[in-house]
Amino acid sequence: xxxxxxxxxxxxxxxxxxxxxxxxxxxxxxxxxxxxxxxxxxxxxxxxxxxxxxxxxxxxxxxxxxxxxxxxxxxxxxxxxxxxxxxxxxxxxxxxxxxxxxxxxxxxxxxxxxxxxxxxxxxxxxxxxxxxxxxxxxxxxxxxxxxxxxxxxxxxxxxxxxxxxxxxxxxxxxxxxxxxxxxxxxxxxxxxxxxxxxxxx
Numbered sequence: 001x002x003x004x005x006x007x008x009x010x011x012x013x014x015x016x017x018x019x020x021x022x023x024x025x026x027x028x029x030x031x032x033x034x035x036x037x038x039x040x041x042x043x044x045x046x047x048x049x050x051x052x053x054x055x056x057x058x059x060x061x062x063x064x065x066x067x068x069x070x071x072x073x074x075x076x077x078x079x080x081x082x083x084x085x086x087x088x089x090x091x092x093x094x095x096x097x098x099x100x101x102x103x104x105x106x107x108x109x110x111x112x113x114x115x116x117x118x119x120x121x122x123x124x125x126x127x128x129x130x131x132x133x134x135x136x137x138x139x140x141x142x143x144x145x146x147x148x149x150x151x152x153x154x155x156x157x158x159x160x161x162x163x164x165x166x167x168x169x170x171x172x173x174x175x176x177x178x179x180x181x182x183x184x185x186x187x188x189x190x191x192x193x194x195x196x197x198x199x200x201x
Contacts, residue, residue, distance in 0.1 A: 072171035075099070075140065076115045079133065080108045082164040083143040086131070089160065090153040092145045096127070099141040108141070129154075133161050135169040 012019045023033065064081070071077045076099050083097035097108040098120065106117040127144035134140045149157065 068171075073175035074114070075101075075168060075172065076106070076108050076117055078164075078168050078171065079141045080110060080115050082133065082161065082168075083108075084110070085164075086143055086157045086160055087145065089156055090145065090147075090149055092147050092149075094146040096124075096144040096146075097141060098144065100139050131157050131161055133165050133168075135165045140165065140168065 022028070023036070068078065068081065079099055080097045083095055087093070087095035099106045099108050099117065105120040107120050109116050109118065125146070127146055128148050129145045131143045131145075132139060132141075133143065143157075143161070
């Protein structure tokens with residue numbers, strides 16, 4: 001940056017009202033103003049992505065893959081990791097995962113190697129947004145977000161939770177079957193895959 005640009009930036013920083021009056025005045029068209037806002041929002045989102053990061057934002061998710069496969073029968077852990085992934089995707093540092101089981105409600109929190117369930121006696125605070133997670137009319141739990149979500153965040157959470165609840169359902173189904181039933185299921189799945197591949201060809 002040359003000294004002229006630095007002086008202009010210094011002036012605008014010390015006179016924010018001037019900049020606001022100029023940007024919202026007749027000198028700037030609506031199209032230019034909206035374009036500036038969109039560029040600023042994109043820049044802010046990129047900066048937020050750099051700052052938040054986190055395990056679900058890593059390029060290599062093989063550890064999570066192994067964790068989820070090894071804990072297919074642990075609904076509370078799967079539900080927590082789904083909530084954790086949604087929170088990181090939407091840049092929510094503060095979130096809660098609530099699990100419903102046997103007419104009881106539990107707050108799910110992560111420990112070093114597993115999760116801990118604490119009975120919910122009262123809501124500590126109202127969430128800004130709550131996403132219900134379930135399948136076939138069965139409510140597994142809720143993910144509570146304490147920061148507002150954009151329309152795109154809502155869509156992302158909805159898609160991720162739809163896939164997550166379907167996978168939790170099938171993980172439960174497979175973990176509760178005996179070996180003979182699993183063999184039958186794998187055989188049926190193989191025949192279905194072969195049929196679908198033949199149809200696509």
